[in-house]
Amino acid sequence: MTLSKGARTFLEYRIQPMHDFLRALSATAGRRNPARRRHRRALLETAEPSAMTTIHEFAVSEGQEWVLPVDDGDFEFFFGLDGRSLDGWEPPVMRRVAEGEPVYSDFPWLGGHAPLLRQPAVDALAAALRPYGEFVALRGEKVWLFNVTNVIDALDEARSQIVRFDGGDILAIERYAFDAGRIGSAEVFKLPMRASPVFVNDVFVERVRQAGLRNVSFKPVWTSGTAID
Numbered sequence: 001m002t003l004s005k006g007a008r009t010f011l012e013y014r015i016q017p018m019h020d021f022l023r024a025l026s027a028t029a030g031r032r033n034p035a036r037r038r039h040r041r042a043l044l045e046t047a048e049p050s051a052m053t054t055i056h057e058f059a060v061s062e063g064q065e066w067v068l069p070v071d072d073g074d075f076e077f078f079f080g081l082d083g084r085s086l087d088g089w090e091p092p093v094m095r096r097v098a099e100g101e102p103v104y105s106d107f108p109w110l111g112g113h114a115p116l117l118r119q120p121a122v123d124a125l126a127a128a129l130r131p132y133g134e135f136v137a138l139r140g141e142k143v144w145l146f147n148v149t150n151v152i153d154a155l156d157e158a159r160s161q162i163v164r165f166d167g168g169d170i171l172a173i174e175r176y177a178f179d180a181g182r183i184g185s186a187e188v189f190k191l192p193m194r195a196s197p198v199f200v201n202d203v204f205v206e207r208v209r210q211a212g213l214r215n216v217s218f219k220p221v222w223t224s225g226t227a228i229d
Contacts, residue, residue, distance in 0.1 A: 052224050053180055056205055057197040058112045059219040065102035066109045067094050067116055067141050078114040079195045083151035086136050093140040105215035108143060112197040113190075116143045124211035128204065132188035148198050152189045154182040180224045 069075060074092035094116075096108070106121040117125070122135060122144055129135075132150040159177035162170055170193055183189065187204040190196040205218050 053183070054202050054220050054223045055176070055178060055183070055199050056201070056218040056220050057199055058107065058115055059217040060109045060112075061103075061105075061215060061217040063101070063103040064105045064109050064215055064217075066097040067143050068097060068110060069093070070095050070140060078110065078145075081114060081147060082194070083149050083190065083192070085134060085149060086145075086147050087134075089136070091136055091138045091145070094138045094143060096141050103215055106213040107216045108141075111195075113195045115146045115148075115198055117146060118143055121211075121213050121216075124213060125207060128207055129188060132186065146198075148188060148190045150186060150189045151192050151196075152182055152186065153192050154178045154189070155191050155193075176221045178222050178224075 069078070070093045077092065096102070106118050108116050108118065110116050116138075117135070119142070126135070129146060133146055133148040136145040136147050138145055155173075156177040156179050160173055161175035163172040163174060165171050183201070185203075186201070187207075188198065188200050190198050199221070200218065208216050208218075
């Protein structure tokens with residue numbers, strides 16, 4: 001697949017390669033035995049509903065279709081989404097990456113920080129998502145950006161594994177830990193940092209599953225009381 005220079009930069013610096021994710025997932029699964037899984041299920045079944053929550057981020061799956069800006073300069077706009085409303089903003093023109101044999105997705109991939117939805121996803125999730133942001137129709141390819149305006153300063157920096165610039169600003173977060181009390185019952189949120197991923201809880205993930213939306217993947221990044229490697 002031939003991508004522009006801006007798209008290549010986007011891939012190299014902002015998205016974890018899929019094979020790394022699958023390898024890590026496989027290694028984690030290998031460390032878990034059936035007895036341990038049964039024990040964890042038993043704990044979940046007996047716990048109070050609010051006693052445990054898992055936070056996920058969107059993940060790209062193998063072969064999933066991509067929708068990218070036609071103008072490379074618009075990548076910077078998507079990185080800069082900071083929770084402010086986009087009311088009155090002129091949306092960029094988008095294109096579906098047609099090289100290869102991309103697999104249709106109700107959430108075509110642009111990045112975990114800027115979820116895109118096709119019409120079936122908007123129809124199924126609009127009521128649940130509106131308290132947390134706004135839908136912005138993009139031009140060109142028929143997709144909507146969900147601009148998350150629910151920004152929560154919920155990162156537990158002491159328990160997270162953070163890579164910082166020399167000046168102290170956050171460069172990357174290798175392992176997340178959150179303050180569950182600050183998140184509360186929010187199904188969707190982002191952190192007050194540049195290019196923050198959009199995070200969702202188990203309730204939202206289940207909504208997607210129940211709606212039967214196609215080719216949408218999530219990666220668990222934290223469960224209350226634990227950290228996920």
